[in-house]
Amino acid sequence: MTTAVRAVRDHVTPLPATGADGPAPTWHHAEVLEHRPEADRYQYLRLHAPTIARTAAAGQFVMLTAARHRERGPVLPRPMAIYRRDAEAGTIEVVYGVVGDGTRKLTTFTAGEAMLVVGPLGRGFAVPADTERVLLVGRGIGTCSLTTVAQDLAGTATGVVAVASGRTPEAVIGAEFYRDCGAEQVLTVTDAEGTSGVEHLRRLLTSTLDEAPPRRILTCGSDRLAWLCGELADRWDAEVQVSLEAHMACGLGYCHGCATGTRSGPEESPLICKDGPVFRLEGTR
Structure with missing residues (x-):
């Protein structure tokens, strides 16, 4: 019997407001x-x-x-x-x-x-310019939410370590793109090779990054990997930002059909399209 994984969307909060409006769609x-x-x-x-x-x-x-x-x-x-x-x-x-x-x-x-x-x-990832290193952890098509981070950090002082996970080597997305963007390390893991499990990835990442850990971990595509990112964040005193996926009718916040499920008092749950898709993962300890 497998253990149920807590739904990540029930444990997220919007990123702090920056005081500046994003680009108008x-x-x-x-x-x-x-x-x-x-x-x-x-x-x-x-x-x-x-x-x-x-x-x-x-x-x-x-x-x-x-x-x-x-x-x-x-x-x-x-x-x-x-x-x-x-x-x-x-x-x-x-x-x-x-x-x-x-x-x-x-x-x-x-x-x-x-x-x-x-x-x-939506609201994207927040990586301050003084961040020394980020870890990107993507699974399947979820990796597509992370690649523009690597694109923006190419040629900057912020180092990038990326994990690209998939069912098979052919299903892994983004690995070559990360390399083209100058990532310090690109780790590809797959179900077919038995390398994508949480335990294996935990050992791999701790052995690789414990001496110079990232201060921000960005993830998308798997609740199991998101919670692993939470564990690693506790270990490294880092922040986890997670991009959530959802069915949407408008993408603009009009239909209110993509609420995260979390609530704060009488207020409506944050909307993935408008308050996200990127949120801060909470409750990892």
């Missing part, structure tokens, strides 16, 4: 520049969306509409992490899993078509 009828299968069961999508590419912060997301102009459905857009953005070229890249009717419809868009995109949305 906008919309593009974005030209599809490239769209192809990517490893395992994923799809790679590159879009021309200059405003989003220029303003998106690390960890923010976009809403992609799968219906073409004048089509009746699918009605609801799909939230997707921004995997990479290029402000100079005006492009954003998305890697997504095909899991239902909406994402299957997304796969039918080809180069030259226009796709309705809204973004950048």
